[in-house]
Amino acid sequence: MPKTVSKKARNSAFLRWIYGNLTCFSQEHMQTFGYLAAMLPVVDELYDTEEEKVTALSTYRTFFNTEPQIGTMVVGLTVGLEEARANGEPLDDDTINGIRAGLMGPLAGLGDSIIVGTFIPILLGIALGLSTGGNALGPLFYIVAWNVAMYFGMKFAFDQGYELGGSAVEALVGPQSAALRSSIVMVGTMVIGSVAATWINITTALVVPFSADSSLVLQDTLDSIYPKLLNFVFVWFCWWLMTKRKMSPTVVMGLLVVIALVGVLIGFFNPGLSY
Amino acid sequence: MGISMIQAILLGLFACLASLPGMGGTTIGNYTLGRPLVGGLIVGLILGDIQTGIIVGASIQLVYIALVTPGGTVSADVRAVTYIGIPLAILAIRAQGLDPSSEAASGLAASLGAAVGTLGTVLFYGTATLNLVWQGIGWKAMDGGKWDTIKKTIPMVDFVFPWISHILFSFIPTVAICMAGESMVGLMKDYLPMDGIAMKTLFTVGSLLPAVGVAILCKQVVQKPLDWVTFGLGFTLAAVMGCNLIASALIAVFFALINFKVEQLKTARPAIAAAGAASFDDEEEEDI
Secondary structure, three states: OOOOOOHHHHHHHHHHHHHHOOOOOOOOOOOHHHHHHHHHHHHHHHOOOHHHHHHHHHHHHOOOOOOOOOOHHHHHHHHHHHHHHHOOOOOOHHHHHHHHHHHHHHHHHHHHHHHHHHHHHHHHHHHHHHOOOOOOHHHHHHHHHHHHHHHHHHHHHHHHHHHHHHHHHHHHHOOOHHHHHHHHHHHHHHHHHHHHHHOOOOOOOOEEEEEOOEEEEHHHHHHHHOOOHHHHHHHHHHHHHHHOOOOOHHHHHHHHHHHHHHHHHOOOOOOOOOO | OOOOHHHHHHHHHHHHHHOOOOOOHHHHHHHHHOOHHHHHHHHHHHHOOHHHHHHHHHHHHHHOOOOOOHHHOOOOOHHHHHHHHHHHHHHHHHHOOOOOOOHHHHHHHHHHHHHHHHHHHHHHHHHHHHHHHHHHHHHHHHHHOOHHHHHHHHHHHHHHOHHHHHHHHHHHHHHHHHHHOOHHHHHHHHHOOOOOHHHHHHHHHHHHOHHHHHHHHHHHHOOOOOHHHHHHHHHHHHHOOOOOHHHHHHHHHHHHHHHHHHHHHHHHOHHHHHHHHHOOOOHHHHHO
């Protein structure tokens, strides 16, 4: 008899995700631990031996970050995929993580623009109108409308993802699988490239004066070579340190702190903020 | 009139729940309790003046109506804006004897909120950095390979340990600043100036760190040097052509479709694939 994830375990994964997606946030592993905590009851139920459980959960050690509310769908999807894998479908870690990486960028864009950038401002706009003169009806309206809409919205996204996971497997392990997988990883790689240009913002403040009225603004020069060049340089540098120099992410981060301090001292970096 | 110890403790507790990586979760914490309008109601309830609370909350809310925090880059910290900014604004409005619904009052509230919001980004980085320690505990459990330990540790790491980060970076600062009142804000501005080395380095590190996260992703997908070209195309779409992530993803899907068709043809016509693959690729033959 094929294994299925019980309704209880699915519900537990859903609740753990919608509560804990960002509770243990760090800049290095943004939503990774929320994901691990959500997948834990599912993995625990699907596999019998300790070794299988540890191996399956280790798939989700990979960095994850998206707009967490719309991202509920990805969690539902991987619950479906994990169920298929437990039934012997040959899904490897790269496929599952390729799907996650390919979805998180576009879903973040969608979620940020639709939920955070459009839905919330609309609700708040109505609520502000209701709260004229300090009327508590305004904030109460927002609390109820937002939470009810999001709870059912996220439940829908999770269930849709779960059902999709089961049917997506057919395509992922069938004869066309190699073609599909390389295409999915391709989408993932391109989206990660866009993420590197969108979510990272590294600029230099260095200005080299030549004479009284001429100076070299390094950032302008870099922009004319290639826009956001420093983002690319730093991502590549971190990747190089981790793959070729076998450094752990924590050591790389320590190195970045040193680079930041030296950069600030020589005037290369200056966030230029003020109160 | 100041804020009592009990009131400050309640404000501190809500600050823990409402932060961006907050203990109330994303939907209920950050996007409900962290919105200044909702915070206005809560601060009003705590300080015993709901009406002023909501009026002040509403004028600060206008500034942050579309506060989007893509990829964890934070320009203003909601816990500070809402649970430090609103109480201080209420105090200041009372101290200066302003009418809460006047324009002067809402201007004062908005600028105070923005000031503590910028200040509060330090709290955001503090919380996120200390969480690295808890995540370290989680990785250690995962590496150990003992399921019972993992099953106990992961929920602790995600749901319980971050409370310690919040006691240090949400609770204590909120309680201290609210009790000290508005003079505290000026004091911190003087002792930790934005153009000082400490603050500059802190914000620079904040801008460099996301590169590590993206590099970890690259480690996953970049298998051969030519994959950097694929990465570079995505980078170019966003950096040079100004595509947002949805547009980039759509273009990526288009190229992936072409790639899929090509790969599909290889599978459908084994002879061509074999002829093509024989010269450089061993893996393809295994598939056939």
